[in-house]
Amino acid sequence: MKKAAHYHRPILFTILSLLLLTGCSNDSDDEELGNWVNRSVFDGSPRSSVSGFVINNIGYMGTGYDGDDYLNSFWSYNMDGDYWSQKADFPGVARNAAVGFEVDGKGYIGSGYDGVNELDDFYSYDPTSNSWTQIASLPDTKRRSAIAFGGNGFGYFGTGYDGENDRKDFWKYDPSSNTWTELEGFGGNKRRSATTFTINGTVYLGTGTSNGTYLDDFWAFDISSETWTRKLDLDEEDDYAITRSNAVGFELNGYGYVACGEINGTSSTVWEYDPSSDTWEQKTSFEGSTRQDAIAFSNSSRVFVGLGRTGSLYLDDLDEFFPFVEYDDED
DSSP: OOBOOSSOOOOOOOHHHHHHHHHHGGGGGGGSEEEEEEOOOOSSOOOBSOEEEEETTEEEEEOOBOSSOBBOOEEEEETTTTEEEEEOOOOSOOBBSOEEEEETTEEEEEEEEOSSOEEEEEEEEETTTTEEEEEOOOTTOOBBSOEEEEETTEEEEEEEEOSSSEEEEEEEEETTTTEEEEEOOOOSOOBBSOEEEEETTEEEEEOOEETTEEOOOOEEEETTTTEEEEOOOTTSSTTOOOOOBSOEEEEETTEEEEEOOBSSSBBOOEEEEETTTTEEEEEOOOSSOOBBSOEEEEOBSOEEEEOOEETTEEOOOEEEEEEEEEOOTTO
16 A cells, blocks of 8 residues: 655565565555445446536536547436436537536536537536526636536636646636636646545645646645645655546545546556545555546545546446445455
């Protein structure tokens, strides 16, 4: 098990310890906590770069790219029943690399890329009526591969790629007035394809790339005060590699996670963040194929990861993650 720490442990080299290390070297993965269990395969066509959100125990996702076409179909995954249902199509132009977030029981999807242009339109989804409503577009800020999250009755959107440059600006959406307001105060690098997760009212942002470089700065955003704080960089220790792009981030039982993604090739590694100590610990890797541009559904007590792509292969599988259960390759 690897853990980011800020001290150096003494190493005792004895004949016995060398024999033990040699004998256990093939079982190192089994020593890591974390188990993955297969769940219902997605009913639709395999795809990557979808966008979604979670409302209660239902994960919603749509749009994306299947290797041939940009998509606007929209689906839900029932966590309790382990089944998929098709919903009303996303009404905007088909796209991938959009964002999704939830505010007060409604979902929002917008921005992205249609194969020709970056986009700025946004739509609200009402799960009760299974209907969509177009809302205010982002003001003069078309882009793809951004990040977004909801909190305290507002939506937040930032970073991404505008077709010419990577961005670092942030915007706040107020559903009551249907307006966007630009925020100030983020001191991090410009980036695209970053990752976030939210723990107890704080959003953690990291990973992504800019100008072909994988970024290692890591930030916390307090939703109540709308202020940013820099945390320990993701490459503080040489023996772990959390930096990547096109990963998924999620929260589970008070811990944050970054999984899969791309760093000089697709990845399956999973890292757990402890906000109380600002440290990371490696968990059992995702059990399916290595992948990037996947989707994660989390309701804070359960999490599911799936879809995405590895190279030109588009995927439709879905697994549930149990971070504190020993790995079992039979389930």
